[in-house]
Amino acid sequence: MRTATADAETVTGSSGSPQRRALTAPARTALVITVAAILLGLCVLSLAAGSKAVPLDDVYRAVFDRAAARVANPQVDAIVWGVRLPRTICAVLVGSALGLAGALMQGLTRNPLADPGLLGVSAGASFAIVVAVAGLGVSSATGYVWFAFAGAFAAAVAVHLLGSLGHGGATPVKIALAGIALTFLLGSCTSAIVLRHPQALDRFRFWSAGSLTGADPGLLWRMSPFLAAGVLLAIAAGPALNSLALGDDTAIALGRRLGTIRIQAVLAITLLAGTAVAIAGPIVFIGLVVPHVTRMITGPDHRWLLPVTALLAPCLLLFADIVGRVVTRPEEVQAGIVVAFLGGPFFIALVRRQRVAEL
């Protein structure tokens, strides 16, 4: 029994990339530290860059010696603490959540094209926002975030229920089809409402571009328990997803309960992607691209794939956000748009190298 498990893990560690040996433990640790350092560097850059550039030593003083810096330079304090710090934290949280959700979705469906939006969260959130603005007259961003969250959650639950109808439970193919169907249905309803309510269109077009500007500290604080629960569930699902990668039958033979794994993964994806989409809009492309990049570095072992993705995905989002702030100063390009233009060419290059099919 013991050897069987060990064998299975060896196979998982090297399956899918025959030409690439799995990294050794010290190399992996070094990798995690490197990525974390890059993330930290980007965070600092994100505090400094923007329509008004703040020198790095001012940033340092404003963060670590706030009382003195506030008196010396109140403007910098307002920019760093009031605007850029919440925004940076928001980017890190949203990026991690979307990356993890994407890696889980790809592991669960064993499909390299799965993105976190496949469970219908983006469509559900869009629909809820449009209903909130057009039907209930909600007009503040903090007001409709909760609607978006509820919409994303309801859509994901509906997709899972529809996908698990009948014979065989919630198989990946059925979940994907149910997700696409619900996305189309909700998309139609959203269009129908938006076409008749200019007010709703006005809110909707900015939200759907995907932006981090609406981040407010209180909101992030209230959303964090959901994210934390999602992250814990996701990281805990790693070993089980490794077994699942060997096929349903092998996973069962290794003693895994398919139903439990799937429910755990779907719950984690819903929490992570639902919260992230509610805060920042549908930037699900991050969840599609980053796990592929990570897989090229760490190999397909989910115990490493998931944490490294959670560190790498916020790097992409932060970088995109910084670029979006700087490129058309003093105006801004929404992070979601920059992500697509940075991630899109990368994804295409990846496809041309024929590495995506390895999952």
Added chain:
Amino acid sequence: MTSTRTTPIRPGAFRLTTPPISGVLRPRTLAVCVALAAATFAVFCVSLTLGDYPVSLPDVLRALAGSDEPGPAFVVRELRLPRALTGLLVGAAFAVSGAIFQTITRNPLASPDMIGINAGATTAVVGGIVLGTGAGLSSSTLGVLGALATALLIYLLAWRRGASGYRIILIGIGIAWMCTSATDYLLTRAKLHEAQEAFGWLVGSINGRGWETVLPLAVAVGVLLPATLLLTLWSRTLSLGDDVARGLGTPVQRARFGLLIAGVGLVAFATAAAGPVLFVALAAPQVAQRLAGQATPPPVTSALTGAFMVLASDLLARYLIPDADLPVGVVTGALGAAFLLWLLARANRAGTGG
């Protein structure tokens, strides 16, 4: 060894010596086609009776047949016929192009909606509306150019010692994302009334289309549809996979290129006429395939199914909310989703697991 005697392996198979044609007559497909054509014609005529000025069904038929009764003839031929014809042709064009894409990529989820050709057309048109450079070019010209440019880009990027169907899908998804983002960006930069105009186009509508819309579309469909039917001789072997097709003597790259050109052309002109009408290209070939009981989406049946879907959706939209001018894309999206869910439930009952 070659025997000139025909040995029918199944009922309906035939082979002619001059011209050298062989094939299978499928009574079920034929019956389905006739039924669909009849249903489409019925919906077409009923949709011509609807409007502010009531025209009875017999009057519509007489006006179509060429009567010179001034009132109904003008209303039907000048005001309502272009709209109905646009719906008919757009539905057929989207459906056939969906059938082509699904056959050559061997993936039921591949449709021009999914792989970015519509997204390219949309970006071009919305760019024209928002940036105001569309003054010289009409929306439909921009739509055609956008779709063709995107398709060319996808094909070139997917080319690596030949373009495989799978790589076309993946690259298409990447391009679709970038185009959608560009559209989103343009919408956020637009003034609200421009955004409204652009969004109205995004949904896909056949409201208020005149003869100037119908003519280019009719020419495109008239040329590309027969071309597709000729190329279908190859697409049947392509659907067996590249290796098998090559083994059977099909020039795989040339066949795929020809089919792609036809599919993209159809989508480009249809999108230019009506905007990206949601879901028809994805769902119509799948419905047709199931109705006709075949293994791959049959082009003629798909065309009829698509035309029926768009006309029936338009009729439904006008019956349900008479004065709203609901775009047909909203209804096709909702109906299509319902259909997909039904398909899912049916597959569940059959125990095939989706």
